[in-house]
Amino acid sequence: MSTAPEPTTATGADTEVPVLAVSRLRASIDGQQVVEDVSFAVPAMGITALLGRNGVGKTSSIKAILGLIRRDGGTVELGGEPIHGLPTHRIVQRGIGYVPEDREVFAGLSVAENLRLAERDDSPRRELVESLFPDLVKRAHQAAGTLSGGQQQMVSLARALLNDNRVLLVDEPTKGLAPKIVSEVAEALAEAATTVPILLVEQNLSVVRRLAAGAIILSDGKVVHTAESAESFLDDEDLVTRHLGVGTEGGRAS
């Protein structure tokens, strides 16, 4: 176990420059501190899980990295370059793809418009997205608000995958989805992770077990544990119960 003010990579690949390094990050919403002192690093490959009970600051940490909520201190580096002083759109333009909790598709816009809006690169990776989510091609002209939750998640993932990003921040992609769809989303994430590192907030521990290489565990707005192997962390019943409030066999963090 480590409680580190300085970033440590979850997979232990300390010799490599992490793609995303967060150090002593503090953030607040309406004056209330929601991220107290968060330091971690996301290695340049694979999926790193950001875990913790409900309300410990996982989503807030991701929003603070993106500048979507007020940062009160700390640094964020993308590929070694500081990005914490930049406005959100500039941070994203540096190469961060964001898949928000609750998907946040533009309900009144069509699927095609949602995707077009997300295209930043000169040659967006439409073929990749179409091969991963063929259903979206069929529904290109359908208003995104009329899609099922699973389909909306596909739109949200597709928006992040269209560009050649350096890292993806994916927040609870399986939340509220049927088991079959959860499996499809997990498959898409596994496929995406072959081309881009991902920081994944996920409450479904069987998905974490299946996808994640390393894991970072938050509690009360702070990093309380960094695991080089997500699987070995999930196998440790004592740690899992203490930090996530559930048993080691699948389930969801409380």
Place this chain on the structure above:
Amino acid sequence: MSTVVLLLVTGLGLGAVYFLVSSGLSLIYGLMGVLNFAHGAFLTLGALIGWQTASLIGAGTWAGFLLSLLIGCLVGALLASLTEFVLIRPLYERHIEQVLVTVGLNLAAIALFEGIWGTDPVYIDGPAWMGMTTDILGAQTPNHLFITILIAVLVLVGMVVFLKKTRYGMIIRAGVENRSMVTALGIDVRRAFTLVFMIGGAAAGLGGVLASHYFGYVSPMLGGSLLIFAFIVTVIGGLGSLPGAAVASLLVGVLQQFTNYYWGFGDFVVIILLAVVLLTRPAGLLGRKAVATA
């Protein structure tokens, strides 16, 4: 029958003026969360400069009238863009301060206009045809109403095409739904802010010139009196909804005309309508339940 037709067309004309003011108000609030109290100043300046331009060319000529429309539109767009860039943008995300600065600008603008043009209304003329009437089912309908309605329809169609067919239109539609998610896609939504102010100001400037022909005068107070009803229209239609602004403009304009003619309390009825809509559909006729803020 002829009275009903006349009231209907004058109501539609008034609704057209309301739409030209409220469309911009609604888009600005929808995208930025700013209730723009300076919108009346855009309208008034458009009307005053438009009237002066027409006077130079010849108030009774079509060239003067058409040029006054163009100049009114440009002046409204310019003042609105400057307002956004100089006063609103430095207060990004500080909504209360943004609203207060528009209130201050409105007060200062009226004082400035009164200093330049005086406090008395100036009665104006347009081309002779606009002062004549056309017989519709026995109703002698003033011709200027047709032009006002036509231009409002063209502005509505133009705005819809812009919002549906262009990338900036798409950004504005998305931003009205969820501004923070637009920025999280790497888009500088502030450019869209300037654009909606510019479009709203242009429509208001155009509305100012047409309102001065509708009422028959220009005055530094023209914008202030129209702004109150434009706000009501915007709330009834649903803040942020362009179709809502169009429907509510017509509803309020026609209702006001009929009630004024038959019972003489058209303004009161509009307030009652506002109360009924707020009690039964708080988001307005075509509004969304909540407007996302970043």
